Amino acid sequence: MSNRTMVTEFLLLGFSDVRELQVLHFVGFLVMYLVALTGNLLIITAVALNHHLHTPMYFFLMNMSFLDLGSISTIVPKSMANSLMSTRSISYYGCVAQVFLFLFFATTELPLLTIMAYDRYIAICQPLHYETVMNRRVCVRLAAGIWISGVLNSALHTGNTFAIIFCGDNEMDQFFCEIPQLLKLACYDSYIGETGAIVVSVCFALSCFVLIVVSYVLIFKTVLRIPSEQGRHKAFSTCIPHLTVVSLFVSTASFAYIKPTSSSISGLDLLVAVLYSVVPPMMNPIIYSMRKRDQSCPEENDWVKAILQKINWPFFSNDHSLIPCFFMNIIN
Numbered sequence: 001m002s003n004r005t006m007v008t009e010f011l012l013l014g015f016s017d018v019r020e021l022q023v024l025h026f027v028g029f030l031v032m033y034l035v036a037l038t039g040n041l042l043i044i045t046a047v048a049l050n051h052h053l054h055t056p057m058y059f060f061l062m063n064m065s066f067l068d069l070g071s072i073s074t075i076v077p078k079s080m081a082n083s084l085m086s087t088r089s090i091s092y093y094g095c096v097a098q099v100f101l102f103l104f105f106a107t108t109e110l111p112l113l114t115i116m117a118y119d120r121y122i123a124i125c126q127p128l129h130y131e132t133v134m135n136r137r138v139c140v141r142l143a144a145g146i147w148i149s150g151v152l153n154s155a156l157h158t159g160n161t162f163a164i165i166f167c168g169d170n171e172m173d174q175f176f177c178e179i180p181q182l183l184k185l186a187c188y189d190s191y192i193g194e195t196g197a198i199v200v201s202v203c204f205a206l207s208c209f210v211l212i213v214v215s216y217v218l219i220f221k222t223v224l225r226i227p228s229e230q231g232r233h234k235a236f237s238t239c240i241p242h243l244t245v246v247s248l249f250v251s252t253a254s255f256a257y258i259k260p261t262s263s264s265i266s267g268l269d270l271l272v273a274v275l276y277s278v279v280p281p282m283m284n285p286i287i288y289s290m291r292k293r294d295q296s297c298p299e300e301n302d303w304v305k306a307i308l309q310k311i312n313w314p315f316f317s318n319d320h321s322l323i324p325c326f327f328m329n330i331i332n
Contacts, residue, residue, distance in 0.1 A: 007185075010095050011088045011171045012079070015270065022083040029083075032282050033076045039285025040065040056134040057123075057238075060116045061288060063143050064109065064245075068281035071105035074098055075176040075277060095177040100158040102176065102277075107201070108150030113246050114208040115142050117215040120239050125222045153201065160197050174273060212246055241288045248283060252276035 015025040047053045047062040075098065082088055090098070122133050161179050164186040172181040179198070216239070223235045252275045 007092060007166045007170050009089050009091050009170065010177065012082065012090055012177070013173055013175045013270070014088050015083065015175065019086070022086060026080050026083045029076050029080045029278070032278055033072060033080070036068065036072050036278075036282040036285070039289070040069045040281070043285055043288070044069075056119050056139045057116070059139050060112060060119060060143070063146075064112055064116075064284065067105045067109050067112065068284055071102055071109075072278060072281040074101040074105065079175050090177060095182075096158060096162055098177040099161060099179060099182070100154050102178070103157055104150050104154035106277075107153055107205075108146055109249065110205055110208045111146050111149070112143075113242070113249065114211050115146065116242050117212040117246070120242060121215040121219055123238070124219050124235050157197055157201070173269070175270070176277065209250065216243065244287050245280075245284050248280050248287070252280060 014022075016022055043065040044062050047058045078090065078094075078098065082090075119134055123130050126133070157179060161182050164183070166182075166185045167187045169185050172185070174181045183195075219235075219239060223232050226232045226235060252272070255272060255276070
């Protein structure tokens with residue numbers, strides 16, 4: 001019992017002790033944060049203000065933008081502040097808040113992606129029933145259920161994690177607070193409850209992944225039966241952005257948690273942490289905005305294009321070979 005002490009703060013992993021590299025880390029994270037902030041706010045604004053985008057697909061896309069904004073805002077500003085002030089500390093309750101919020105935003109995204117896959121399945125495989133099945137009331141209830149379950153799941157894991165007893169050491173091999181790193185600091189006999197909760201969550205995540213795979217198998221079977229090449233192309237174009245986002249989310253998270261653990265942190269470990277925690281919220285708006293020139297934006301979205309040109313949105317070229325057209329309603 002002598003090595004069990006009250007932890008009042010944790011020490012996060014710093015990217016470097018060299019001042020110049022700390023400033024470089026701050027600038028890099030600031031750029032990525034501003035790109036994510038701008039892209040997701042543009043999606044939220046466009047979907048909220050343009051009635052042509054009041055469809056289930058864009059409603060769920062707006063929800064995903066809220067989640068992406070929340071997840072990146074939970075960890076990046078603190079990491080930037082630590083680099084700027086040459087410190088590594090985070091208070092105990094700050095760590096509690098970071099674990100709860102990041103877990104909520106990050107884990108809620110997978111069931112949301114599952115619902116979006118189901119939306120694509122209904123739209124392509126059962127188009128005559130689409131408006132009945134995916135009506136406004138159903139969409140609102142699905143979104144509310146996802147958000148509520150995310151809060152409950154995050155509260156369960158956060159409560160179990162911080163109910164454990166930490167055995168003196170408060171240094172984490174991660175630049176933000178996360179449960180696997182906190183469990184490494186726990187006394188051997190105090191984390192059994194959280195381990196069981198993690199197993200349940202992993203089973204739920206695998207179920208969501210299986211549902212996404214099954215949805216796309218059925219979608220591809222239906223699309224390949226479409227006689228028109230133009231029809232097949234249009235159907236595939238509605239799925240590719242979502243499928244890309246799912247692949248990015250699953251691949252980065254899987255690599256981060258499945259890769260073999262090492263006794264000492266490496267540059268690869270830091271890169272993987274950034275890939276799964278920072279890159280997806282930044283890339284998701286770009287993935288949904290990239291459309292080929294042959295699927296041009298409707299005239300109703302000229303105001304959106306003007307805004308994007310004014311702020312020099314990435315990939316918005318003068319020749320319009322690639323233009324942000326996620327705003328157009330690709331269901332119709």
